[in-house]
């Protein structure tokens with residue numbers, strides 16, 4: 001169980017009280033270094049997490065929600081101190097919602113390698129300085145190992161449900177494959193058994209954009225007052241196009257210029273302004289080093305690695321599973337969810353989330369995600 005020294009309400013936590021309807025934000029510190037797949041170990045592992053609801057006396061009501069690449073532990077509730085964006089799954093988590101917090105104990109950790117409180121490149125390393133470029137290479141297996149330690153500390157030995165989309169789906173799958181006895185039900189959204197060549201290619205372009213920024217300094221820019229903002233912005237522009245669909249961009253922006261700007265005289269098209277906006281927002285809230293570490297972890301994702309291949313690995317899953325993808329997702333196409341469904345003996349799907357918004361559909365179409373959750377864990381009839 002968590003000891004008082006392992007639990008800390010963050011300094012700006014006045015709003016985070018016992019029983020706060022928006023959840024409680026705390027952190028967990030692993031006592032020993034985390035062994036790494038490629039050799040070596042990561043000392044000082046700390047995970048920030050938020051919880052909603054209460055753990056039942058028989059510990060049967062825990063639900064794990066795993067965020068995507070640039071998300072964080074704040075999957076529901078408004079933006080506030082320590083969580084720069086409002087939770088995208090606000091419609092999913094809360095009293096009377098599909099993850100009814102009067103019934104479920106919902107836990108959402110910030111991923112290991114991230115930058116919203118969990119240990120990552122912007123954290124202080126063993127030398128007393130920021131980890132920066134010395135932060136080790138991580139895989140989903142390390143991230144889930146840290147999350148399993150957190151579950152142990154919370155006294156949660158089984159999860160009634162594990163939910164994740166995209167990168168969160170990779171970790172949810174890793175939970176169900178590596179610890180099948182701890183996962184009763186599993187919802188995999190817009191994710192894959194292994195990162196494809198094209199997914200690696202898009203991420204590779206983004207990694208190059210960040211690393212070619214003159215302020216990258218091999219990842220050791222923290223504390224210098226300047227970071228690779230231009231590179232991170234370029235990476236986000238590229239990523240954001242892959243997160244949306246071609247018909248959506250055409251319908252929303254077409255060939256229109258941004259306001260009174262003239263694209264023939266150095267001005268922007270409206271779609272360019274939209275990408276500028278998303279780039280600036282990410283630069284303002286996310287660490288480039290974390291973006292590199294997490295993107296590389298996603299590129300490494302291969303559920304069958306050293307497990308006899310994907311089929312053998314997927315065959316280990318015993319959780320009641322629903323697999324879903326987004327019909328307009330060009331980054332994680334439905335064929336990948338069909339492969340997951342075919343490989344997981346207990347899986348149903350692939351269910352299709354109808355959305356014009358491409359890969360981001362799993363974040364935007366909250367009602368459809370809620371319906372999938374309800375299918376796996378029906379509301380309490382009482």
Ligand SMILES: CC(=O)SCCNC(=O)CCNC(=O)[C@H](O)C(C)(C)COP(=O)(O)OP(=O)(O)OC[C@H]1O[C@@H](n2cnc3c(N)ncnc32)[C@H](O)[C@@H]1OP(=O)(O)O
Nearest residue numbers: 067068070071072075085088089270273274277360363364
């Ligand atoms: C469970 C979890 O995984 S939680 C983690 C959630 N992940 C994230 O939050 C990741 C970051 N965000 C995103 O990926 C996406 O923004 C989403 C999916 C969350 C939101 O998608 P949508 O709601 O469809 O937003 P959309 O792409 O339309 O962008 C809207 C923004 O673009 C702005 N915008 C629209 N057109 C233009 C334009 N021509 N010029 C400038 N800005 C524009 C809007 O003003 C709006 O700004 P705001 O978000 O600052 O209010």
Ligand SMILES: N[C@@H](CCO)C(=O)O
Nearest residue numbers: 068069070071166243
């Ligand atoms: N837009 C999402 C999608 C990544 O899968 C994010 O930034 O987390």
